[in-house]
Amino acid sequence: MNRTFQTFVSGAHTGVPPTYEMLKEEHEVSVLGAPQSSAPVTTTVINIHSETSVPDHIVWSLFNTLFMNWCCLGFVAFAYSVKSRDRKMVGDVTGAQSYASTAKCLNIWALVLGLFLSTGFIVLMGFTCLTLYQIIVKAMQDGRGYF
Structure with missing residues (x-):
């Protein structure tokens, strides 16, 4: 474990012992890092019709x-x-x-x-x-x- 990861983990959970899932998740976040581009995030909206087509043959x-x-x-x-x-x-x-x-x-x-x-x-x-x-x-x- 590198030095920045140790301070990140110890600073995030003061007083609460970290579990394996928390450590793994925080390790993945620290390895991936922050997003490199500052472009605005775009979203996609998908409309789902409630009516299903029933073929009557x-x-x-x-x-x-x-x-x-x-x-x-x-x-x-x-x-x-x-x-x-x-x-x-x-x-x-x-x-x-x-x-x-x-x-x-x-x-x-x-x-x-x-x-x-x-x-x-x-x-x-x-x-x-x-x-x-x-x-x-x-x-x-x-x-x-x-x-």
Whole structure:
């Protein structure tokens, strides 16, 4: 410890024994020293809006209602999206977030299920058309002309 630090510590705490935290903090202050520039200190103000944006997923729900409405999941998601929008208009952010989360989950399930079932339907129709074509070709080759 240097000589200026000893006088700084002994002068700051007369009559009170210094603790380790006080000594460490004062040592850091004495090592860093005072600010080198005398420029005025500038402050920055950050405005935090109390309103949080809650997505209600109403467009996604409407799309799923119109195009991917397997098992009525799109319609149910649309109902929850409308409930979320109503809660947001009233000012109930927690309720709006809850309904929006449910609508998002239902939209994901409706989209995934819709894609799988639509793809499966297209593949099934492709195999059906191919099978019918093979039956017709075989009937024509056998001489059965009733097709």
